[in-house]
Amino acid sequence: MESLVEVSLEFDRIEHAMNIFGNFDENLHVIEESLGVKVIVRDKNIKIVGDGEEVYKAKTVLQRLINLAAQGEIITKQNVSYLVQLANENQLDKVSDFNTDYICLTARGRQIKSKTHGQKVYIDAIKNNDIVFGIGPAGTGKTFLAVAMAVTAFRNKEVNRIVLTRPAVEAGEKLGFLPGDLQNKVDPYLRPLYDALYEMLGFETYQKYLEKGMIEVAPLAYMRGRTLDDSFIILDEAQNTTPEQMKMFLTRIGFGSKAVITGDITQIDLPGDKKSGLKEVINILKEIKGISFVYLSDKDVVRHELVQKIIQAYDKYDKRRSN
Numbered sequence: 001m002e003s004l005v006e007v008s009l010e011f012d013r014i015e016h017a018m019n020i021f022g023n024f025d026e027n028l029h030v031i032e033e034s035l036g037v038k039v040i041v042r043d044k045n046i047k048i049v050g051d052g053e054e055v056y057k058a059k060t061v062l063q064r065l066i067n068l069a070a071q072g073e074i075i076t077k078q079n080v081s082y083l084v085q086l087a088n089e090n091q092l093d094k095v096s097d098f099n100t101d102y103i104c105l106t107a108r109g110r111q112i113k114s115k116t117h118g119q120k121v122y123i124d125a126i127k128n129n130d131i132v133f134g135i136g137p138a139g140t141g142k143t144f145l146a147v148a149m150a151v152t153a154f155r156n157k158e159v160n161r162i163v164l165t166r167p168a169v170e171a172g173e174k175l176g177f178l179p180g181d182l183q184n185k186v187d188p189y190l191r192p193l194y195d196a197l198y199e200m201l202g203f204e205t206y207q208k209y210l211e212k213g214m215i216e217v218a219p220l221a222y223m224r225g226r227t228l229d230d231s232f233i234i235l236d237e238a239q240n241t242t243p244e245q246m247k248m249f250l251t252r253i254g255f256g257s258k259a260v261i262t263g264d265i266t267q268i269d270l271p272g273d274k275k276s277g278l279k280e281v282i283n284i285l286k287e288i289k290g291i292s293f294v295y296l297s298d299k300d301v302v303r304h305e306l307v308q309k310i311i312q313a314y315d316k317y318d319k320r321r322s323n
Contacts, residue, residue: 136296
């Protein structure tokens with residue numbers, strides 16, 4: 001049996017304790033249970049006892065939490081679980097490289113930041129490339145972060161317009177049975193895009209830009225025959241495009257524009273005889289300079305912690321079924 005190791009660290013401000021440790025010390029319990037260590041707190045001193053390697057991991061995670069608290073971040077159990085997961089996978093070098101600079105402020109003044117290493121890679125790719133594909137499961141922030149980057153580019157006058165689009169695929173429902181005109185019928189498909197814009201800009205500002213034509217939210221079919229210059233264009237739910245639609249969209253991009261294409265290739269709602277344009281384009285464009293493919297995973301899920309577990313369970317089920 002290995003001898004126990006003990007290390008200590010301190011945090012500067014006692015008022016940060018609740019934020020770092022969580023309600024009823026739930027954050028400490030996550031660290032203790034996941035890494036098999038004992039964490040003892042006395043005033044501003046934290047003592048960690050356990051196996052040498054695990055103690056080192058726990059210390060790194062706790063130091064990161066202390067740094068986040070000092071930056072004014074609200075620490076959640078999800079933050080802690082993610083850091084512990086990185087520590088358990090010996091990826092501690094990634095612990096300190098995300099959640100630094102914020103992307104933009106929401107209408108209510110909340111800072112939008114990357115919350116995982118994968119999200120930071122995604123954001124950096126958008127900054128450095130004209131066309132970026134963000135591929136990954138639900139809850140990884142693909143669309144929300146893309147909209148945040150679009151709003152930032154718009155506010156900085158890097159682009160003159162934001163264009164958000166989605167394929168209006170009938171996922172088990174028929175558009176014809178929905179009430180209203182065509183716009184009313186497709187609006188439910190575009191709702192996640194509206195919601196993200198409302199949060200970033202506020203409803204009144206969004207409406208003002210919409211009326212001036214500086215923001216456009218429309219089904220993918222409306223893109224045909226156009227050239228979009230000086231625009232930040234987001235194609236969401238791209239797994240539900242056909243190869244022809246994907247090619248049509250990509251050839252709409254004009255001078256001074258940037259495009260982000262998001263999708264989840266495990267949730268394709270196309271009819272069985274239709275190929276996904278997103279799956280096909282990965283093989284066609286993967287070698288072209290200036291185009292980046294970023295793959296997010298269940299580790300990057302920033303919704304309820306059960307969402308990550310649900311995704312993992314489905315992945316295991318699909319693998320068993322395919323064997």
